[in-house]
Amino acid sequence: MxxxxxxxxxxxxxxxxxxxxxxxxxxxxxxxxxxxxxxxxxxxxxxxxxxxxxxxxxxxxxxxxxxxxxxxxxxxxxxxxxxxxxxxxxxxxxxxxxxxxxxxxxxxxxxxxxxxxxxFRRSNRRPFTDRPVPPWIRHALVRAASLEGASLVLLDRPADLDELAALLRRAEHLQAEDPAFQEELRRWTAENGHRDDGVPLSAGGPRPAPGGLLTLRQYPGGEERPARPFESDPLVAVLSSFTDVPLAQLRTGQALQRVLLTGTTAGVSASFLSQPVEVGATRDALRDLLGGEACPQAVLRFGYGFAAPATPRRRPECVTRPRRRQPEEATR
Ligand SMILES: Cc1cc2nc3c(=O)[nH]c(=O)nc-3n(C[C@H](O)[C@H](O)[C@H](O)COP(=O)(O)O)c2cc1C
The missing domain is CATH 3.40.109.10 (NADH Oxidase)
Structure with missing residues (x-):
């Protein structure tokens, strides 16, 4: 470096x-x-x-x-x-x-x-097996979020999961119909090995077979892949903060990573289902689903999956420079 x-x-x-x-x-x-x-x-x-x-x-x-x-x-x-x-x-x-x-x-x-x-943590957009995530890991995921001042609610009741799935479909539809959203998604979808940012085609998952509950984000270029059945009883959780100010969002980012790493160390994969938090109307409905108090920040799906490929990164030296003293420090 x-x-x-x-x-x-x-x-x-x-x-x-x-x-x-x-x-x-x-x-x-x-x-x-x-x-x-x-x-x-x-x-x-x-x-x-x-x-x-x-x-x-x-x-x-x-x-x-x-x-x-x-x-x-x-x-x-x-x-x-x-x-x-x-x-x-x-x-x-x-x-x-x-x-x-x-x-x-x-x-x-x-x-x-x-x-x-x-x-070795990865976003795993592939189908998970039907093996349930055991209670001790579910408990550890929830605890990981609370250690960092956020809350992780596992959607255990079938009615809650169905409602989340409906919000997901609605948000996905709105984003699919939004040319600006699709253009941005295209710009950040990368051919394998050609960029050090963006989502490479190899990291995108298959389309869920008809009749599946969850709608995963479809990255351009993945349309050719055959549809595959996903887990029949998915474990989905909503990570929330108690306020929606930038400080709370940073804390929730720390919580997000602690939750994901807790899963990784226990052999549990995760992927994001962010559509309903990115669209205003569905985000409000998701908040209502959680009781009206929490501020939903991320929706996650957990399970046992086969290994997902790593995505590229810009090297640290490309994003780092020595710290310059601020003007007010110089006068001290
Ligand atoms: C706040 C946030 C929202 C994300 N939303 C989605 C999403 O809706 N769908 C998805 O497939 N991946 C989503 N991702 C995962 C990123 O695409 C992924 O982190 C990135 O491509 C790097 O890959 P990696 O997680 O495997 O290292 C999200 C990640 C973050 C931090």
Missing amino acids: TAIHTRTANLVVPALEAAVRAPSPHNTQPWRFEVGEDRIDVHLDPGRVLTVADADGREARLACGAAILNIQLALRAAGRACAVHLLPDRARPAHLATVWLQGPCQVTPEDRAFARAVG
Whole structure:
């Protein structure tokens, strides 16, 4: 890595390698990093926020929250504590976080397992088997969200699942009929091996066979694939925050990543069903389904699947630069 010459490079470089493995909508990777001696600053890259699907940058902040958690986990696994200051500068809302490196910490087996899982977590859009996710893992997923200040509700009642499926169909239909949404989706769908961002064709799943409950996002180019039956009794969950301000979205991004990694370490795959949270009307209805208080941020599907391919990333050195002192620091 060319950009980082600090004395903490041995910690910072693996932390940034972990950061860029975070999930992001259409694999936009909407982050930039600045590195100082004892800190990593995380910034939103506004040029990589989806202008149609995510006009207010909510999903981009979820993705950056996930990247922040990956940094924390990598530092912990290397035996270094850190303190995270979210939105540290009101005057610069794109400055999402500063992660301060602190003293040594005791590394637990869970720290190591989570840090390792960052590298093999995938969004798995393929059908899952009908093997149910056991109660202890379901409990662990819910707990992972609450540890990061969010809430994960598993849609266990068939009526709730049916209602979610109806919202999913409605939102998918609206997005399929929206030329601007489809054009944006096309721009972020990549041929395999040609780009270091976007969703490669190999990562898209098959079309669900007729009669299936869930509607997965269809990426352009996948139409030729034969339709396949998906799991008959899917495990679907809604991740929510308690408010919908940028700070809560970042916290929910951390929760999202802790939930996904909890699944990964237990051998459970996940994929996103974001359509109903991206469309205003269905998002309101989803909120009502959850009792009217929570702010839905992501819909996830969990299960046992066959391995999904890795998606590409921009290298950390392409998204990182040394931290420049702010003007007000220079005058101090
Ligand atoms: C906030 C958010 C929303 C997403 N929504 C969807 C979605 O609706 N459908 C989907 O197939 N993938 C969705 N994804 C998954 C991304 O496309 C995926 O993270 C990205 O392509 C990188 O691949 P990976 O997760 O396998 O590393 C979403 C990811 C994030 C963070």
